Amino acid sequence: MxxxxxxxETAKKYFDKPAYIFQxxxxxxxxxxxxxxxxxxxxxxxxxxxxxxxxxxxxxxxxxxxxxxxxxxxxxxxxxxxxxxxxxxxxxxxxxxxxxxxxxxxxxxxxxxxxxxxxxxxxxxxxxxxxxxxxxxxxxxxxxxxxxxxxxxxxxxxxxxxxxxxxxEDDDVAVILYTSGTTGKPKGAMLTHLNLYSNARDVADYLKISKEDQVITTLPMFHVFCLTVALNAPLMSGGTMLIVPKFSPKEIFKLAKEYEATVFAGVPTMYNFLLQYPEGNPDDLSSLRLCISGGAAMPVALLKGFEQKFNVLVSEGYGLSEASPVTCFNPLDRPRKPGSIGTNIVNVENKIVDENGDEVPEGQVGELIVRGPNVMKGYYKMPEESDAALRNGWLYTGDLARMDDEGYFYIVDRKKDMIIVGGYNVYPREVEEVLYNHPDIVEAAVLGVPDPEQGEAVHCYVVKKNPDLTEDDLLVYCREHLAKYKLPSKIEFIEELPKNTTGKILRRALKDLVTK
Missing domain, CATH: 3.40.50.12780 (ANL, N-terminal domain)
Incomplete structure (x- = not known):
């Protein structure tokens, strides 16, 4: 399948039922x-x-x-x-x-x-x-x-x-998702027909998505979170997608009320905008049975505030492109734990291991690894990177996490220095590569800083060779080479980047400068 x-098969069974509603x-x-x-x-x-x-x-x-x-x-x-x-x-x-x-x-x-x-x-x-x-x-x-x-x-x-x-065939590559790479160039995660089908099926089963559901599809369809949770899962279950071209709090409230939406999937930034929307009427979202959050960790205060105002459960989960993407969700039949990414979804196993690949005791921090029918075939034309990520049947996520005594997982830190802007992944190296290509820049370092609206923002430190180079000059240059969500929110010029004895840039020292 x-x-x-x-x-x-779904079309034969529910031939006259709405598959989607668009405008x-x-x-x-x-x-x-x-x-x-x-x-x-x-x-x-x-x-x-x-x-x-x-x-x-x-x-x-x-x-x-x-x-x-x-x-x-x-x-x-x-x-x-x-x-x-x-x-x-x-x-x-x-x-x-x-x-x-x-x-x-x-x-x-x-x-x-x-x-x-x-x-x-x-x-x-x-x-x-x-x-x-x-x-x-x-x-x-x-x-x-x-x-x-x-x-x-x-x-x-x-x-x-x-x-x-x-x-x-199950093993045929169905989709290649390009993910931002730490080397500065995106890597294409090869997802097979089995990968995508199994994850959509298991997510639909875990979240009890059925033909009765009206799912608000406002996450970008080109992103794997939407592709599996808000597109493939409802279509294989006979549900109806309420397609939203562009996220707008006003449109979400209007659509949810008009079509009695039952499921909303979004990133924390979206929930914050909905919560802060002055004209947001809780009655307009009264038909929702479930809200799903992913893409970044949702602040507990935001989660509780949204649930209290709109009287709807928000289930946080975890995933990555290489796993099609979902591996964990907070369960619907057991207590939800704020701050947790939940438990294993059906047919997928998560484990916390040390540097040797051995499982660590409950509560101890280690690397989160994953296995299941949803795990990618490898990276397109990158055998060495594939071998590094896929070891002995497990996908090594690079994320640090811990598991409690009830099988709930908690992300402790993200992949090295990755920045999450409004649910989108931005790797510092991507932005640094662009900055280093500018003829008037000697050195550059990029890091993420807290942002009240987007979760994090891109902050740059630059050593320049041309004293006349301005922040506005660089921002214009960056707009020509970077997507909007990757653009720096702030560029600061300094005399020298802090380094250790081997010449490695000390990002922690730069973060300390931001907090001063």
Missing amino acids: NLSSRLG GNISTYAELDGAVSKFASGLEQLGIKKGDHIALVLGNTPHFVIGFYGALRVGATVIPINPIYTPDEIGYIVNNGDVRAVIMLDLLVPLFEKMNQHLPKVEHLIVCETSPGANNELDVSKLSIYPKLKSFTEVVDTGNLPFPGPVL
Whole structure:
């Protein structure tokens, strides 16, 4: 069984039930499954075959759902990409991921026109009509990418039914998720059909997601948290997705009330905005039976404040891209423990080990490792990194954690120096790489500092060679090379970075400067 075949079975069982609602428009399971098959057939007619790589550069729209499942149905490997990434970031993933076709927002046509000569492997650019008149000023027939351009609608319309598709094996790679790497370049975590299917199934089972649920899907679909918890899990259970293009407290309250939403999944930043929203009426969220939080640790005060105001349980969990992503959740049939990431979900085992890989006693801090059918196949074209992360059947997360006497896990520290901004991972090295490329910078060091709205913010210390270089100059430069959430909130110039005797930069000393 895989996600594509499960959608087909769900469509037969609940053919006239809404699969999703988007801006007031309802699509039934039968309509969704038909569109998926026709899109898969259309891709095949373009020459896309099993094993080819297709990038999805889209936000939260039906195009993402149809594109994702259609690509899986034709046997392609999907590479989701954040559409707000810069050309440098998108280009690296597209090229490193050996992408043959890109399904993209119409707003991105000018960007891909500029990138065209740097994307030699891309043969098709399938454009989704999401913003009427987005490129009215362009004469697309004169663009260098014109021969590659296809309309998403036309690809669907040219498809044939029925479309059986190729045989998909459990071990075939279904998705490659690029995660920010400590070396400065993203790593592509290869997730198989079994990885994704098993995690969506087990999450749906653990959180009791059913055909009765109306799930608010406002987390970005290109992120694995949303992909599994708020997209795949409800679709395999016969639930209905309430698709929100962009998070807005006003829209969430309105949607929840109008459609009697039962499940909301978000990162702590979203919960903070909902709690602080002046016009937030608890009655509008009265239909919610469950709220799910992930992406970063939720402050206990925020968790308790949200639950008290809206009278709904918030279940915190833990996951990572390499595990499809969920490994832990606070259980619904036992006491929830604030500050904990919960217990093992079904079929997944978490363990705390020392440097030798031996399990440590309860309460003792060690590295969190994971095993189960959800654990990735490895990193794309990175055998050494794969061997370092996958050892003896276990995925080594790099996170420090402890377990109590009831099997509840607690994250003590995150992967080395990773910064979490609004639920998104930012590795200091990524930002440092950009800063080091500036001709007027000698040294740079990046760290995370507390931020009341985003959880953490990016703080930079820079040694410059040009005395005329200003913070504003660098911020303009960074905007050209980094996604918005990775941008520094503060850049400070200092004479020298603190180092130890071996020349290693002492981040702790820099953190001490921030707190002074």
